[in-house]
Amino acid sequence: MKQISVIGSSTATPESEEYKFAYTLGKLLGEKKIAVICGGRTGIMEAVCKGVKESGGLTIGIMPSYDGSEANEFVDIKINTGMSWNRNPIVVASGELVVAVGGNYGTLSEIAYSFILGKKILGYKTHNINGIEVINSPEDVLRYI
Amino acid sequence: MKQISVIGSSTATPESEEYKFAYTLGKLLGEKKIAVICGGRTGIMEAVCKGVKESGGLTIGIMPSYDGSEANEFVDIKINTGMSWNRNPIVVASGELVVAVGGNYGTLSEIAYSFILGKKILGYKTHNINGIEVINSPEDVLRYI
Amino acid sequence: MKQISVIGSSTATPESEEYKFAYTLGKLLGEKKIAVICGGRTGIMEAVCKGVKESGGLTIGIMPSYDGSEANEFVDIKINTGMSWNRNPIVVASGELVVAVGGNYGTLSEIAYSFILGKKILGYKTHNINGIEVINSPEDVLRYI
Amino acid sequence: MKQISVIGSSTATPESEEYKFAYTLGKLLGEKKIAVICGGRTGIMEAVCKGVKESGGLTIGIMPSYDGSEANEFVDIKINTGMSWNRNPIVVASGELVVAVGGNYGTLSEIAYSFILGKKILGYKTHNINGIEVINSPEDVLRYI
Numbered sequence: 001m002k003q004i005s006v007i008g009s010s011t012a013t014p015e016s017e018e019y020k021f022a023y024t025l026g027k028l029l030g031e032k033k034i035a036v037i038c039g040g041r042t043g044i045m046e047a048v049c050k051g052v053k054e055s056g057g058l059t060i061g062i063m064p065s066y067d068g069s070e071a072n073e074f075v076d077i078k079i080n081t082g083m084s085w086n087r088n089p090i091v092v093a094s095g096e097l098v099v100a101v102g103g104n105y106g107t108l109s110e111i112a113y114s115f116i117l118g119k120k121i122l123g124y125k126t127h128n129i130n131g132i133e134v135i136n137s138p139e140d141v142l143r144y145i
Numbered sequence: 146m147k148q149i150s151v152i153g154s155s156t157a158t159p160e161s162e163e164y165k166f167a168y169t170l171g172k173l174l175g176e177k178k179i180a181v182i183c184g185g186r187t188g189i190m191e192a193v194c195k196g197v198k199e200s201g202g203l204t205i206g207i208m209p210s211y212d213g214s215e216a217n218e219f220v221d222i223k224i225n226t227g228m229s230w231n232r233n234p235i236v237v238a239s240g241e242l243v244v245a246v247g248g249n250y251g252t253l254s255e256i257a258y259s260f261i262l263g264k265k266i267l268g269y270k271t272h273n274i275n276g277i278e279v280i281n282s283p284e285d286v287l288r289y290i
Numbered sequence: 291m292k293q294i295s296v297i298g299s300s301t302a303t304p305e306s307e308e309y310k311f312a313y314t315l316g317k318l319l320g321e322k323k324i325a326v327i328c329g330g331r332t333g334i335m336e337a338v339c340k341g342v343k344e345s346g347g348l349t350i351g352i353m354p355s356y357d358g359s360e361a362n363e364f365v366d367i368k369i370n371t372g373m374s375w376n377r378n379p380i381v382v383a384s385g386e387l388v389v390a391v392g393g394n395y396g397t398l399s400e401i402a403y404s405f406i407l408g409k410k411i412l413g414y415k416t417h418n419i420n421g422i423e424v425i426n427s428p429e430d431v432l433r434y435i
Numbered sequence: 436m437k438q439i440s441v442i443g444s445s446t447a448t449p450e451s452e453e454y455k456f457a458y459t460l461g462k463l464l465g466e467k468k469i470a471v472i473c474g475g476r477t478g479i480m481e482a483v484c485k486g487v488k489e490s491g492g493l494t495i496g497i498m499p500s501y502d503g504s505e506a507n508e509f510v511d512i513k514i515n516t517g518m519s520w521n522r523n524p525i526v527v528a529s530g531e532l533v534v535a536v537g538g539n540y541g542t543l544s545e546i547a548y549s550f551i552l553g554k555k556i557l558g559y560k561t562h563n564i565n566g567i568e569v570i571n572s573p574e575d576v577l578r579y580i
Contacts, residue, residue, distance in 0.1 A: 001221050035222055060205075060222060066238045066262055066374070076146050077180055077205060079224050080238035082262075083373045084356070085551050089521050089544075093211045093225035105550040108564075109524075112544035116520050117211055117227075129543075211519070228518045229501070230406050234376050234399075253419075254379075254402035260395040261375050274398075291511050325512055350495075350512060356528045356552055366436050367470055367495060369514050370528035372552075383501045383515035407501055407517075 001058075002145070004029060005037045005095025005119075007110045008044025008103045008126070018102035019047040021124050025099065025138035026051020034145065035060060037094045039087070040071045040078065044101050049074030062091045089113040099141055100126040120144065146203075147179045147290070150240025150264075152255045153189025153248045153271070163247035164192040166269050170244065170283035171196020179290065180205060182239045184232070185216045185223065189246045194219030207236045234258040244286055245271040265289065291348075292324045292435070295385025295409075297400045298334025298393045298416070308392035309337045311414050315389065315428035316341020324435065325350060327384045329377070330361045330368065334391045339364030352381045379403040389431055390416040410434060436493075437580070439464060440472045440530025440554075442545045443479025443538045443561070453537035454482040456559050460534065460573035461486020461494075469580065470495060472529045474522070475506045475513065479536050484509030497526045524548040534576055535561040555579065 006026075012019045022044045029036050030052040038045040040061020049059040053074045061068070061075035064087055068078035081087040088109045092098050098114045100107055100123040111129055114121045122141055123132040135141065151171070157164045167189045174181050175197040183190040185206020194204040198219045206213070206220035209232055213223035226232040233254045237243050243259045245252055245268040256274055259266045267286055268277040280286065296316070302309045312334045319326050320342040328335040330351020339349040343364045351358070351365035354377055358368035371377040378399045382388050388404045390397055390413040401419055404411045412431055413422040425431065441461075447454045457479045464471050465487040473480040475496020484494040488509045496503070496510035499522055503513035516522040523544045527533050533549045535542055535558040546564055549556045557576055558567040570576065 003222065037224075058203075058222075060224070062224070068239075077148065077203075077222065078239065079182075079205070079207070079235060081235050081376075082238055083235075083376055085548065086371075086373055086521065086524050090224060090226050090228075093227055094213075094223065105547050109544050109547035109551065112540050112547055113520065115540040116544065226521075228521055230403070231376065231379050231516075231518055250402050250405040254399050254406065257395050257399035257402055258375065261399065293512065327514075348493075348512075350514070352514070358529075367438065367493075367512065368529065369472075369495070369497070369525060371525050372528055373525075380514060380516050380518075383517055384503075384513065 002034045003037055003095050004034050004145070005092050005098045006044065006048040006101065007038065007091060007098060007107050008101035009107060010039070010041050010043040010045065011104070012043035012047065012102055018044060018125055021138055022047035022101045023051040025141055027055045028138055028142060030055030030057025032145070033057060037062065037091060039091055040068070040075045042072060044103070046072040046074065062087050062094070085109070092119055093117055095119065097122070097144055100124070100132065102126055148182055148240050149174060149179050149290070150182045150237050150243045151189065151193040151246065152183065152236060152243060152252050153246035154252060155186045155188040155190065156249070157188035157192065157247055163189060163270055166283055167192035167246045168196040170286055172200045173283055173287060175200030175202025177290070178202060182207065182236060184236055185213070185220045187217060189248070191217040191219065207232050207239070230254070237264060238262055240264065242267070242289055245269070245277065247271055293327055293385050294319060294324050294435070295327045295382050295388045296334065296338040296391065297328065297381060297388060297397050298391035299397060300329070300331045300333040300335065301394070302333035302337065302392055308334060308415055311428055312337035312391045313341040315431055317345045318428055318432060320345030320347025322435070323347060327352065327381060329381055330358070330365045332362060334393070336362040336364065352377050352384070375399070382409060383407055385409070387412070387434055390414070390422065392416055437469045438472055438530050439469050439580070440527050440533045441479065441483040441536065442473065442526060442533060442542050443536035444542060445474070445476045445478040445480065446539070447478035447482065447537055453479060453560055456573055457482035457536045458486040460576055462490045463573055463577060465490030465492025467580070468492060472497065472526060474526055475503070475510045477507060479538070481507040481509065497522050497529070520544070527554060528552055530554070532557070532579055535559070535567065537561055
């Protein structure tokens, strides 16, 4: 099963461009039956999971807690790490490709680990780091799969 | 989606009682559409994943490496931790119930974490630790779900 | 610098045999200028750190939190993991030798990791696991150094 | 005991400005009896440890492996994590202050975790990230202690 990691801020609101981008991306990935790996929480993580579920795909949340109770309602499989933010490298290591949508310092750590692990990273309105492939629409992601 | 963790030795061979137990258990869990979480490698992990796939279920491997290349062929979703044996607590934290089948020191560490995290553990031919509920057949697991 | 890991229950009280054992062991290790690695918290961890400090040695606590605020007052160096109980394998991996004093499930997980990593383990009133070398006095530890 | 984390590239050579900076910083921190936490390997990590030892201080390496065999010769205490690059957050969580000297993606991940954890970060010829306090000499670090 193909796996793609989607990373981004936990504080993105449904009105934001980033949330809408992640939601539409989720729908596209769900249609393609690509499993989506994310941090399982709010904001971008919720947006992409919501999209995936609407098109019948599978979502996996790499959770900070031991019980996964902080998962958004669209997470199918909860991987409960108990490691708080230290779970971030696992999120990107588990995707063949990483898509960064907006994001703050948590996302920055995941971008750094993507480079450490030699992953391709696509970015939409995210940190301006050399090596990230800038994309402008969710459909752009499909060209890299 | 219901998630159950199955733990046990990586060296169990297909001829062993433990392998057969895990394989049959996998078939039962797959039929019930219960996702199976395991360490993703050989032995008991392979046995249970094989069974799950034969009955159309979903398997998740919590992998020691960053690239998941050591996964057995029946793992659907690879969670690549890069943490070697330190990934063991994640295996049991991600199941609502833990089933131990045979096992060596890796399994012992997972049994210990099951108790730390307050998980119910069922055991078949595994370590003799007070608090493990001894079971005799794969069907016994279904009574706890 | 020689490093020895001391593991045991966080709930051992100063009146218990186990606490006294760990305290005396700490004094002996401190005298020998052997650095003591432990989980940095209460009970046996506090006892051994207290002993080490009284004889001028060095104590290192592998802390569950990100800020180390739960360290006992005898910890010199706080390694703040933020990983909760998942920090247990680090405690034993960092010692050339592991000494288990009493203990509950956390200790059991550390004993399991000691075996996984091929460490020698000495035990005083601890889990009855094949492979642990039973000792009767703190002085016995010195014969293994 | 005061603890400061020093992070930077494993590939910095002794001829580089960054290596010299880290070495001199190590000497200053050792004189002040401040324990230095680092990743324990080559380059900047070796440089700072070398400096610390020349002025009689204490060095702690947060090692990627389970046996710490990759430690540079100036590491006093080896914390063996077995977690490969996932040990990076532990390096910065264990310092009251973080000093970044040059650096590549590993350092970027540590800078990100410093922000996540609310640590003050000083930087010399490092990533250009908003929020890092730029410094020009090792002595500048002392003003923040």
